[in-house]
C-alpha cells in the first residue's frame with residue numbers, strides 16, 4: 001500500500017508488513033497531528049493511520065463536514081484498502097463517534113479487529129454538549145483551558161485561537177446534530193479508554209458502550225485528564241499495543257468485572273451510591289417512595305403468605321458447587337425463540353412505573369438496553385409502547401387481554417410494528433388481587449393517571465370512547481377481560497406471528513393444555529410475585545413439574561422471588577431457561593432512575609457470573625439439576 005501526501009488517511013510512520021493497523025480519529029477542533037506522540041510510542045509492528053477531517057491543515061480549503069456520517073463515509077471508503085491486516089479503530093472524544101460509524105460501515109464488508117473509544121460517552125446518549133455558537137470566544141477558550149488539550153502558549157496566540165475556534169465550532173455543530181439509534185451495533189469488541197481525572201466522563205457514563213457491541217466490552221482506566229490518550233504516557237501505548245497485538249491482553253470484560261471496578265474506585269475512596277445487597281434494596285427504596293407507591297410496589301395479596309413463600313422456596317434449596325472445572329470465563333448466554341440473550345435474565349413486566357420515578361419505563365428501558373437485558377413491557381406502562389421502543393434494546397410486550405378484542409389486536413399490532421419480539425399473555429390477573437396495602441390507602445395508580453399510556457395512545461381504544469366520556473371509565477371497562485377462557489387463546493395466534501408465552505401458569509396441566517391447543521410457544525411459571533391469589537404455592541416449587549409436563553423443547557421461564565445470582569442458578573437447575581427479574585429493578589428505579597436500574601442489573605449479572613464461576617459452570621448449559629442438594633423434604637407434589 002502506498003500512501004500519497006494528499007490523501008486524508010496518512011501513515012505518519014509507514015510499515016512494510018505491519019502485524020496490525022490502528023486508524024485514529026481526532027477530537028473536535030483538532031487535526032490528525034493529535035496522534036503524533038502516540039504513533040511514535042507504538043511498537044514497530046503497529047502501523048498507525050490518521051484521518052484528517054476536511055477544513056483543516058492540508059484540507060483547509062474544503063468546508064468542514066456538516067455530519068459525522070459524512071466523515072465516516074469518507075473514512076470507510078479510504079480505509080477499505082487497509083483491511084488486509086487486522087485493522088482496529090481508535091477515536092478520541094468526538095472522534096469516537098466517527099470511529100464507531102466508520103466501523104459500522106467497514107463491517108458491511110469485513111471485520112474490524114477492535115474499536116477503541118476514548119473520553120467518549122455512548123453514541124446513543126446525549127453528550128450534554130453546549131452550543132458553542134451561543135458562547136463567546138472567551139468562554140470557549142476558558143473551557144479549552146479547563147480541559148487542558150491546548151498548550152497555554154498557543155492559547156495566547158490570536159491567530160491560532162481563531163483557527164481552533166473556527167474548527168471547534170464547526171465540529172461541534174456536527175457533533176450536536178449526530179443521532180444514533182439505541183440499538184446500533186458493531187461486531188467488533190469495544191474497549192473504552194477512560195482517564196481517572198477526565199472532567200467530562202465517568203465510568204457510569206461510558207458503561208453504555210456495552211450495548212453497542214455484540215462482541216464484548218471492557219474499560220481501561222488511564223491516568224490523567226480528558227487528553228490522557230494523546231499525551232506522552234508510555235503506558236497508554238503499551239496498553240494499546242497489547243490489545244492490538246493480542247499480547248498478554250486482559251480477558252474480555254465479564255459481568256463480574258463490575259466487582260473489580262467497584263474495588264478500583266475504592267482505591268480513591270469511592271463506594272457505590274446504592275447497596276450491592278440485592279435483598280436490601282427494598283428497605284432503601286421504601287425510604288424514598290411515597291407511602292402509596294410503597295403500598296403498590298411492595299404490597300402482596302392477602303396475608304403476604306405467598307410472597308414470603310416465594311423467597312422461602314429459594315432459601316430452602318441449596319447449591320452443591322463443583323470445583324476445579326476451569327470456569328475462568330463464563331458464557332451466560334441462552335437461546336430463546338431463535339435469538340441469543342446475553343444472560344438468562346429478562347426484566348419482568350411491571351405496570352405504572354412512574355409511581356416509582358417520573359421517567360418510569362423510559363429509564364428502565366434505557367438501563368436494560370445498556371445491560372443487554374431484554375425488557376418485558378407491561379400493557380400497563382406509563383409511557384406508550386412506541387416511546388419505550390424508541391429507547392429500548394431487545395424487548396417483549398406483555399398483554400393484558402382487553403375486553404374488546406379490537407383493542408387487543410391493536411396493541412399486539414403496535415407492539416409488532418415497534419420491534420417487540422414476543423408477546424407475553426398474563427393469565428393470572430383476570431382481576432386485581434385483594435391487596436390490603438392498596439386498599440388501606442385507597443390507591444390504584446391507574447386511577448391517578450399512571451399506567452394507561454398504551455390506551456390513551458391507541459386509536460382503536462380512543463375510537464371507542466363515547467363522546468364526552470371519561471377516559472378512566474372507558475379504560476376500566478376495556479382494560480381487562482375476566483371472562484377470558486381457553487377457547488379465546490387460538491384467536492391471539494391469528495393476530496400475530498410472534499412467539500406467545502403464557503404468564504402466570506402454576507398447574508402443569510394448564511401449561512400442557514396451552515401447548516396442546518397449539519396456542520402458545522412457551523410458559524412463564526409465576527404467581528405474580530404473590531400479588532394475586534394469596535395462599536398459592538411458590539412458583540419455584542412447581543417449576544420442575546411444569547418442566548416435566550411440557551418437555552425439554554418448550555421454553556419455560558420462572559419469576560416470583562428471584563433476587564440474587566444464586567437464585568438464578570437454582571431456577572435454571574430446576575428446569576427454567578431464564579428468569580424474569582421483578583421488584584428489585586423497580587427499587588433501583590425508585591432510588592436513582594436509570595442509573596439505579598443499571599446498578600441493580602450490574603449487581604445481579606456480576607453476582608450471577610461469580611456464582612457460575614464458584615459453582616464450576618462454564619456456561620448456562622452446565623447448570624444442571626445435580627447442582628442442587630436433593631431436597632430433604634417430601635418429594636414434589638405429584639399433579640397426577
Ligand SMILES: Cc1cc2nc3c(=O)[nH]c(=O)nc-3n(C[C@H](O)[C@H](O)[C@H](O)COP(=O)(O)O)c2cc1C
Nearest residue numbers: 297348349350351378426528529560561562582583
Ligand atoms: C408493582 C408491580 C406491578 C406489576 N405489574 C405487572 C403487569 O403489569 N403485568 C404482569 O404480567 N405482571 C406484573 N407484575 C408481576 C411481575 O411481572 C412479576 O411476576 C413479579 O414481580 C415477580 O415477583 P417478584 O418481583 O417478587 O420477584 C407486577 C409486579 C409488581 C411488583
